[in-house]
């Protein structure tokens with residue numbers, strides 16, 4: 001039986017006066033992959049940043065409405081604990097410039113002061129990098145700075161960093177937009193694989209990707225969810241005119 | 253009259269070439285003026301350095317560095333106590349000023365729009381403008397008089413006050429330049445705010461912060477006025493920071509204003525020592541800046 005791990009009810013988000021997310025309602029089931037789609041500027045990033053409460057870090061940014069993770073009100077939880085359960089990969093890669101590749105992967109443990117044996121560390125680093133399809137490229141340069149990598153490699157490093165913490169839910173903000181087809185398909189494989197343990201929300205502009213890896217798709221337009229359904233339904237039989245236009249590429 | 257600097261659409265090829273040659277010549281002349289002005293303004297500085305080194309070099313030797321000052325009339329004598337004093341006084345100033353300065357700098361960069369930050373910034377700017385002799389008098393009134401005696405510690409306090417503004421400023425400026433995404437990366441991993449600041453933000457900005465600290469040391473290392481009212485000076489070797497203590501600028505002041513020729517010589521030696529230390533600090537700051545430069 002499926003159960004909603006995340007329930008969003010009448011949720012709104014603002015930057016100062018401007019109303020960015022309007023009355024969002026969505027149920028995210030456990031072990032599902034959701035694709036968040038929509039034209040640029042429609043609030044996709046804002047939405048997933050609300051889920052791990054990164055939104056409120058922007059001055060003047062506010063929210064209203066309800067969002068529940070496993071029945072617990074997200075906006076009443078301790079944000080630190082929430083963010084350990086909900087991992088995030090940002091739209092732009094942001095490895096820690098003072099840390100090596102190795103330390104970047106286990107940064108969540110280092111920074112939180114979680115003690116690990118050398119063997120545990122090695123293991124976490126290797127599996128996380130393998131999952132993020134970066135291991136082969138960096139296995140011999142693990143002690144170089146993470147920022148010496150290319151943009152796409154940095155992005156995969158950030159994916160590994162998020163995975164190493166074993167979150168319940170993973171938020172990917174266009175995580176593959178800077179990657180070549182080979183690493184992209186590896187990440188897609190990974191998402192397939194992770195479905196067994198995690199719930200994943202991925203923002204993507206790539207419709208083939210959404211069709212390939214996601215179970216469900218939410219279509220955002222001007223801060224509203226126009227349509228949210230099984231990915232198959234959205235792509236083969238979209239109900240809303242805007243969704244049809246977007247999928248056929250009629251958007252400006 | 254046509255303007256030689258402008259090329260017109262109807263100009264012939266040779267016209268254009270002539271005009272370009274004219275411009276190139278003008279560029280060269282301008283470059284010459286800039287280089288000339290730079291040399292002229294640097295020369296006096298080089299001359300001052302050269303003069304101090306010529307005067308000081310003969311005074312500096314092992315004896316000078318390892319001996320205490322001698323009474324008038326006795327030959328020789330050194331600046332060992334002043335050297336140790338200078339280093340100790342500065343060390344204590346650093347211990348006081350660095351943590352406070354960095355914390356204020358973090359606050360200003362984090363809460364840059366708050367009311368308190370506004371007044372704090374204003375206070376720091378004013379503090380930077382207060383003449384050192386006034387800071388000396390203030391510490392004299394607040395610490396030396398109530399405690400009932402001069403002490404190296406009060407001197408350190410005065411110097412710490414003088415170091416504070418540049419440490420605050422360099423910390424604030426450095427941290428402000430760090431991208432927001434860095435902090436977000438850490439917070440998104442479930443790292444609490446204070447750990448994010450101490451383990452990610454400050455270490456990433458450490459190069460810039462340290463550069464500010466080193467330059468602030470270089471700035472106060474030669475301060476004399478505030479020490480006259482506080483550390484006061486002493487002919488003995490002492491490491492007790494609650495007693496009067498000598499320092500290089502104090503010894504320069506005392507020796508240079510004395511009527512004795514061999515004391516003048518010692519003052520030159522101490523001056524050179526001081527300038528060498530400032531030079532070394534500046535070189536270290538450059539190295540720190542380059543070596544600890546963080547690449548994003």
Ligand SMILES: Nc1ncnc2c1ncn2[C@@H]1O[C@H](COP(=O)(O)OP(=O)(O)OP(=O)(O)O)[C@@H](O)[C@H]1O
Nearest residue numbers: 015020038039040041042043044045046047058091
């Ligand atoms: N810090 C901010 N302050 C004010 N407005 C903002 C801020 N960040 C984003 N916005 C506005 O919020 C709206 C939604 O932005 P968001 O980043 O969520 O779009 P997006 O759907 O992720 O777009 P893209 O596909 O280009 O990444 C935009 O109109 C944008 O102008």
Ligand SMILES: [Mg+2]
Nearest residue numbers: 044045046091
């Ligand atoms: Mg976005």
